């Protein structure tokens with residue numbers, strides 16, 4: 001089987017989108033980016049817990065989480081960095097860790113995202129960083145993507 005290679009001789013992308021590995025959320029995250037942001041080219045690494053991986057990263061040159069940032073930024077010249085955390089994230093112990101207090105869970109993830117932004121900003125001060133929280137909505141029928149300030 002052959003599939004057309006759309007990016008022949010293209011070595012730069014607009015953005016980097018970091019998501020959690022969770023199968024319940026990454027496709028929808030991809031759909032959100034493609035439909036809502038207008039960003040056409042982006043690296044799309046996923047790590048358990050997304051912001052969690054950044055927040056637990058080290059300064060070692062082989063740190064996997066930081067490589068997920070440095071390769072898109074340094075090699076692919078990405079200008080924007082989007083970090084997406086989601087509700088009921090198993091890497092954080094899921095919603096049960098918050099006794100199903102959804103507001104507390106959301107606040108926690110917002111803080112995690114802000115922490116990750118600070119870490120990334122330290123190394124890549126010139127990048128635009130967008131934080132998103134993927135929240136279950138409509139009795140878990142939908143996923144709503146909320147921008148975090």
Ligand SMILES: [Zn+2]
Pocket residue numbers: 020021022048049050086088089090091
């Ligand atoms: Zn997750």
